[in-house]
Amino acid sequence: MPATAPTPAPSPAPARTSAGTAADRVYQYVKQGVLDRCYEGGTLLTEGELAVAVGVSRTPVREALLRLETEGLLKLYPKKGALVLPVSAQEITDVLETRLLVEEFTVRRAVPAPPGLLERLAGLVEEQRRHAAAGDLAAMTAADRAFHAEIVRSAGNQILQRLYDQLRDRQLRMGVAVLHAHPERVERTLAEHTGILDALRAGDAEAAASAVRGHIGRVEALVRGSGR
Missing domain, CATH: 1.10.10.10 (Winged helix-like DNA-binding domain superfamily/Winged helix DNA-binding domain)
Incomplete structure (x- = not known):
C-alpha cells in the first residue's frame, strides 16, 4: 500500500454547488x-x-x-x-490498438466528406490552436479528442461510436500527459490534424487513412518513451 502523497498543486477547480447531487x-x-x-x-x-x-x-x-x-x-x-491509478503499459496498448482500428476504418468511411463535417473539423482545429496559444493543454486535449470523435461519428455506426466513446477518459488522460511531457508535440498535433483534414477535403481515403496511422503511431512512440 503506497504512502499518503500530498495533494498536488494546482487543485481541481471548485465544484459548483448547484450542479447535480x-x-x-x-x-x-x-x-x-x-x-x-x-x-x-x-x-x-x-x-x-x-x-x-x-x-x-x-x-x-x-x-x-x-x-x-x-x-x-x-x-x-x-x-x-x-x-x-497510474496509466499502465497494457492500458496504453489497448487504447491505441482500439483507436487505430476504429479511426482508420471510420476515416475511410468519411470520404467523400460532407461540407458540415469539414466545417466542424476545421473549427475544432482552430479551437485546439486557441487553447494551445493560451497554454491550456487540458482544453486542447479535449478538442483533440472531439476532432477524432467527429470523424468516428460521421461513419454512422452506432456500435463503433459507443465503443469509441468508452475510450474518452483514457484518451484525455494520456493526451494531457503526452503534451506536458513533450511540449513540442503541440505544434505537431496541429499539423497532423490539418493533414487529416486536408486529405478529407481532397476526397482521398487512402491519404486520410495514412495520415491517421501516422498520427496514432507517433502518439504511441511518445507514450512508450521513444520518438518525437
Whole structure:
C-alpha cells in the first residue's frame, strides 16, 4: 500500500454547488482532477480532504469514489482512502490498438466528406490552436479528442461510436500527459490534424487513412518513451 502523497498543486477547480447531487459534484471534481493531472497516478486521496474541498459530507464522497473505482481511475482502500491509478503499459496498448482500428476504418468511411463535417473539423482545429496559444493543454486535449470523435461519428455506426466513446477518459488522460511531457508535440498535433483534414477535403481515403496511422503511431512512440 503506497504512502499518503500530498495533494498536488494546482487543485481541481471548485465544484459548483448547484450542479447535480452532492455525489455528482464530488465525482466531477475528482474525475477532472485525475484527467487534468492535478491528481497524478499514485496520489492517495482521503474522504475527509475531498469532503472539505467540495463542501459536502463524507457519504457522497464515498459514493463518488466507488463510481470512479468502477471506471478504473481509482483503487479504494478501506479506512485509508482512494489511490489514483497510474496509466499502465497494457492500458496504453489497448487504447491505441482500439483507436487505430476504429479511426482508420471510420476515416475511410468519411470520404467523400460532407461540407458540415469539414466545417466542424476545421473549427475544432482552430479551437485546439486557441487553447494551445493560451497554454491550456487540458482544453486542447479535449478538442483533440472531439476532432477524432467527429470523424468516428460521421461513419454512422452506432456500435463503433459507443465503443469509441468508452475510450474518452483514457484518451484525455494520456493526451494531457503526452503534451506536458513533450511540449513540442503541440505544434505537431496541429499539423497532423490539418493533414487529416486536408486529405478529407481532397476526397482521398487512402491519404486520410495514412495520415491517421501516422498520427496514432507517433502518439504511441511518445507514450512508450521513444520518438518525437
